[in-house]
């Protein structure tokens with residue numbers, strides 16, 4: 001596949017978040033990225049920062065071609081702001097604030113993240129991040145590890161979360177030794193680990209991710225971040241992540257398409273998180289998605305309701321998920337073997353669990369309590 005960088009990052013590079021009009025803050029449209037190249041009957045442009053290949057229209061593969069001709073790109077070219085495009089897709093989180101008051105905590109997190117990422121990019125531009133990719137440990141097969149664990153144990157594979165705090169629950173664990181916790185999770189059967197890297201709201205950071213990998217933990221690692229810019233995907237990989245979280249309630253379709261392409265290029269797994277039918281439908285309409293997380297927690301209100309997983313997987317949607325061979329992860333609010341059985345009966349093959357493990361004296365030993373049995377770990381290297 002071609003090396004692409006026509007992504008969301010191109011937009012953030014030119015859009016300064018602030019109390020300006022959304023139109024003024026609008027980022028570059030594809031037509032503004034670079035010189036025109038003829039593609040069918042539609043005027044199209046090559047991205048400025050493509051690293052190879054896109055200069056030649058003939059080199060465009062089908063995936064890239066349909067992306068560049070997608071409805072979202074046309075909307076963009078017609079001058080719609082990213083927030084207008086997102087709102088049309090039912091996304092309530094705004095990227096470019098027109099007021100100073102966020103509607104909810106998730107929107108506040110995203111606004112802060114936009115500023116944080118633009119600062120980080122000044123310190124370390126994408127070209128520098130890319131130079132460090134070669135030094136990163138090889139990517140591991142996140143989905144393969146989940147499937148193997150499900151087959152081995154007959155219960156949903158565990159993605160155990162290493163998080164010190166959260167906006168809804170505050171500090172979850174005072175004596176927080178992430179490497180020790182990660183090792184204990186692995187020893188007691190976790191298939192993969194989720195590492196919070198957001199500092200402001202979760203007290204996480206990328207040093208934790210690196211330290212866990214360097215300590216010899218073999219489980220594939222999910223970088224649990226609020227990704228709004230492709231730069232973060234490259235950065236996560238450079239720090240040793242094997243998977244990244246993409247939240248459908250925050251990212252419009254075009255970002256998801258571009259970011260999942262970038263993930264594939266980097267050997268990263270994208271975990272697409274949804275919370276309602278509309279988000280699931282959007283994600284199911286995007287090609288190449290392997291892993292979907294259904295978050296039982298509403299990130300705007302913090303309300304947790306496990307029946308959301310069941311509701312979303314009923315009927316036609318569940319059929320599509322099965323037909324496409326997508327692995328579904330049940331996320332949040334899972335405390336007991338009954339909770340795990342409930343989501344397993346809804347056809348979930350993996351669970352993402354934080355609070356109910358991390359708050360126990362020994363988070364590793366709490367795993368059999370969550371599943372009602374010991375979970376076997378096969379410690380093999382899951383390299384992509």
Ligand SMILES: O=C(O)c1ccccc1NCC(=O)[C@H](O)[C@H](O)COP(=O)(O)O
Nearest residue numbers: 166167168297299331332333353354355
């Ligand atoms: O948990 C929060 O308070 C929160 C707030 C805003 C955005 C995301 C948030 N949490 C992310 C998650 O959903 C959980 O960390 C993850 O699914 C594990 O949930 P749990 O087992 O309930 O800790």
